[in-house]
Amino acid sequence: MAISARNQRRLDKKEIRREVIADRSTRRCGECTACCTVLGVEELEKPAYTPCSQICGAGCQVYKNRPTTCRTYSCAWKIGALPDEFFPPRAGFIVDTTNELGAITVREIEPGSASNSFGAKRLVNALAAQSVTVVVRGEHDRTILGPVEKVKAFMKQVDKRMKQQGVVPG
Ligand code: SF4
Numbered sequence: 001m002a003i004s005a006r007n008q009r010r011l012d013k014k015e016i017r018r019e020v021i022a023d024r025s026t027r028r029c030g031e032c033t034a035c036c037t038v039l040g041v042e043e044l045e046k047p048a049y050t051p052c053s054q055i056c057g058a059g060c061q062v063y064k065n066r067p068t069t070c071r072t073y074s075c076a077w078k079i080g081a082l083p084d085e086f087f088p089p090r091a092g093f094i095v096d097t098t099n100e101l102g103a104i105t106v107r108e109i110e111p112g113s114a115s116n117s118f119g120a121k122r123l124v125n126a127l128a129a130q131s132v133t134v135v136v137r138g139e140h141d142r143t144i145l146g147p148v149e150k151v152k153a154f155m156k157q158v159d160k161r162m163k164q165q166g167v168v169p170g
């Protein structure tokens with residue numbers, strides 16, 4: 001059966017989309033080691049916003065035996081969830097792909113490194129219009145944005161979690 005020109009165009013578009021997704025899913029960190037500084041790694045007692053002592057050039061000295069925290073982390077750019085322009089060293093921030101309480105976390109690579117970037121502001125505004133978005137600017141500096149009701153529900157969960165862990169908020 002002959003395929004119509006319209007359906008052929010649809011198939012071509014699908015094919016292009018598949019190629020784009022495949023390309024994004026094979027992204028490499030390259031010279032980026034941002035998460036090795038920005039994230040805290042409990043197993044190494046490494047605080048957030050402190051370069052890991054295992055960084056060697058643009059790589060990890062203990063890559064094969066790196067801790068689970070490192071093994072399981074991929075930023076949103078790496079998995080192809082963000083356009084190329086948001087490669088962390090260029091953008092000045094990384095976006096987590098997971099958060100146990102359902103928020104989206106945007107972490108500035110250096111405190112202030114994304115605050116004045118139009119691209120970062122645009123992205124944060126777009127995320128915060130839909131979801132709870134936590135902007136982290138340093139180990140003890142974070143701002144919670146998002147639709148009011150969602151932020152309230154998120155804060156309740158945070159309070160509950162802190163009480164369960166025996167931490168008194170505020
Ligand atoms: S921040 Fe993303 S791109 Fe950079 S090293 Fe970590 S996972 Fe790779």
Ligand code: SF4
Nearest residue numbers: 036052054055060070
């Ligand atoms: S152990 Fe390796 S992968 Fe993990 S933070 Fe340190 S340098 Fe990065």
